[in-house]
Amino acid sequence: MTTRTDTAWRHGTPQRTAVLLVNLGTPDAPTAPALRTYLAEFLGDPRVVEIPRAAWLPILHGVILRVRPAKSAAKYASIWTPEGSPLAVWTRRQTTLLQGHLGERLGQPEPAVLVRYAMRYGNPSIPSVLDELKAQGATRILVLPLYPQYAGSTTATANDKINEWLARQRRQPELRFVNHYHDDPGYIGALARRVTDHWATQGRGEKLVLSFHGVPERTLHLGDPYHCECHVTARLLREALGLRPDELQVTFQSRFGKAKWLEPYTEPTLIALAQQGLKRVDVMCPGFTSDCLETLEEINQEAREAFLHAGGQAFHYIPCLNDQPQWISALAALAERHLQGWDVRGKPAAELNAQRERALAMGAAD
Ligand SMILES: C=CC1=C(C)c2cc3[nH]c(cc4nc(cc5[nH]c(cc1n2)c(C)c5CCC(=O)O)C(CCC(=O)O)=C4C)c(C)c3C=C
Ligand SMILES: [Fe+2]
Ligand SMILES: [Fe+2]
Numbered sequence: 001m002t003t004r005t006d007t008a009w010r011h012g013t014p015q016r017t018a019v020l021l022v023n024l025g026t027p028d029a030p031t032a033p034a035l036r037t038y039l040a041e042f043l044g045d046p047r048v049v050e051i052p053r054a055a056w057l058p059i060l061h062g063v064i065l066r067v068r069p070a071k072s073a074a075k076y077a078s079i080w081t082p083e084g085s086p087l088a089v090w091t092r093r094q095t096t097l098l099q100g101h102l103g104e105r106l107g108q109p110e111p112a113v114l115v116r117y118a119m120r121y122g123n124p125s126i127p128s129v130l131d132e133l134k135a136q137g138a139t140r141i142l143v144l145p146l147y148p149q150y151a152g153s154t155t156a157t158a159n160d161k162i163n164e165w166l167a168r169q170r171r172q173p174e175l176r177f178v179n180h181y182h183d184d185p186g187y188i189g190a191l192a193r194r195v196t197d198h199w200a201t202q203g204r205g206e207k208l209v210l211s212f213h214g215v216p217e218r219t220l221h222l223g224d225p226y227h228c229e230c231h232v233t234a235r236l237l238r239e240a241l242g243l244r245p246d247e248l249q250v251t252f253q254s255r256f257g258k259a260k261w262l263e264p265y266t267e268p269t270l271i272a273l274a275q276q277g278l279k280r281v282d283v284m285c286p287g288f289t290s291d292c293l294e295t296l297e298e299i300n301q302e303a304r305e306a307f308l309h310a311g312g313q314a315f316h317y318i319p320c321l322n323d324q325p326q327w328i329s330a331l332a333a334l335a336e337r338h339l340q341g342w343d344v345r346g347k348p349a350a351e352l353n354a355q356r357e358r359a360l361a362m363g364a365a366d
Contacts, residue, residue: 006170008134017342018114018138019102019335020129021095022158023146025119026085026292030076035069042121047157049257050216072293079296090290091117091146093323094331101332113339114138120154126161133173140174142338144331146289148187149233150180151215151226178338182229183236186330191233191286192240193326198282198318205282205316207247207273210234211299212287214252214261227262233286249273253285253303254294266299267306274310281307284318289327291320 027038043049043060076085083089099115114136118129133141143162147154159177166172181187195208212230220227234250241248253266273281283303285295300317307315321327 009137009139009171014137015139015342016114016137017112017140017142017339018116018133018136019098019142019144019339020133020162021091021098021115021117021144021146022126022162023087023091023117023119023290024154024292025121025123026087027073027076028123030073030080030085032069032073035073035076036065038122039068039072040065045121045153045157047160048153050219075297076293078301079293085292086296087290087292088119090292090320090322091119094146094290094328097323097328098331098335101328102335113335120158120161126158127165130162130165134169138173140342141176142335142342143175143177144335144338145178147287148180148184148289149182149212149226149229149287150224152219152224153215155179174342176338176342178334180225180229181334182233184330184334186333187327188233188236188240190321190324190326190330191237191284194318194321194324195237195241195282195284198316202316205280205314206278207249207281208241208243209249209251209266209270209273209281209283210237211251211253211266211283211285211303212262213254213285213294214265216257217260217262220262230287237286253298267303270303270307270312270315271310274307274312278312280314280316281312282316282318285320288320290322295320 025038025042027034040060043064044057046053049056049060079086081089095115095117102113102115114133116129116133118124118126120126130141143159145155145158150156162175162177166175210233215224215226230252231250234248238245238248249264249269251264251266251269252262255261255265270281270283283299285299288295295317304315304317
């Protein structure tokens with residue numbers, strides 16, 4: 001329902017631009033009750049589990065939410081930090097760094113562009129952050145998901161949540177959505193730098209495995225571009241590193257449920273490589289822009305153990321982009337390119353206000 005009164009902005013309010021970083025979200029604590037709340041929201045999303053509600057909700061509430069929270073909580077406990085869940089810690093840090101970077105690049109001490117983050121599931125929620133941005137006078141919002149590859153189960157559902165909020169506003173901000181940046185040279189360059197920095201200090205493995213989060217294979221046939229975008233990222237990264245096709249392999253992790261997901265699966269591939277005599281593997285997860293449960297526990301703990309148990313001798317995990325300076329620069333450049341049409345660059349807030357006041361004085365605007 002539309003809000004009856006909507007007086008966040010008065011006549012003559014200057015344009016204020018914001019960048020909203022959107023990430024998946026994470027539980028508030030590594031405990032079974034916190035996991036139950038988080039998983040109920042996440043797995044109750046029809047964009048994530050595309051099974052008719054009448055069939056899925058009894059399974060979710062009857063079986064999954066009874067068993068999975070405690071198991072997942074134990075996994076989260078193994079990666080939790082004093083500052084909280086790694087996904088939340090890195091997302092906060094990326095937000096702070098991007099705010100500094102954009103302020104600096106746009107040449108203003110007082111940020112003309114506000115940078116905030118919101119989580120699709122859990123906290124801070126998308127509607128709460130949008131309310132806050134609106135109250136701070138953000139009349140234009142650039143939505144930048146922290147997912148380089150587009151998927152219905154990540155990018156689209158975040159956009160849906162934003163549009164749900166928009167539908168409740170009497171006076172709507174202008175919105176712009178970045179769909180994907182899987183082939184962005186800044187993103188690819190930051191990934192390549194991550195790998196070459198690792199090789200410079202740790203030497204190089206016989207193969208570089210790129211493990212992306214999986215999705216049901218069915219979504220590929222239904223037209224979701226995710227699979228293709230993961231492969232484009234991998235090819236561009238391979239070219240940037242000057243590797244032969246056989247020196248790099250794409251795999252998909254985190255299968256959920258019984259259906260077929262994108263193949264090849266990460267852990268069985270690593271086991272097969274070890275069994276074929278591969279001694280050292282380097283593993284990286286380019287689809288995750290922050291280290292999180294799926295990289296720190298599933299890859300760096302579980303997959304490592306499986307590879308070593310199958311006869312591999314060295315497993316090198318290359319961390320996600322996190323707060324790497326090249327990555328923050330790439331994000332800033334990406335945001336700036338999308339902000340260009342909004343004419344923010346080089347126009348400090350003070351100048352925009354002065355322009356507005358001149359126009360008002362001349363009676364050219366209300
Ligand atoms: C990066 C892209 C991601 C896609 C695509 C994605 C699809 C997807 N995920 C699930 C189920 C789960 N994922 C879980 C954790 C999780 N997933 C992503 C990213 C993508 N998921 C991240 C970054 C994380 C980690 C969050 C963190 O807190 O660190 C979980 C929760 C953990 C668990 O209980 O295993 C589930 C469940 C499905 C079903 C799906 C596509 C349909
Ligand atoms: Fe996931
Ligand atoms: Fe997982």
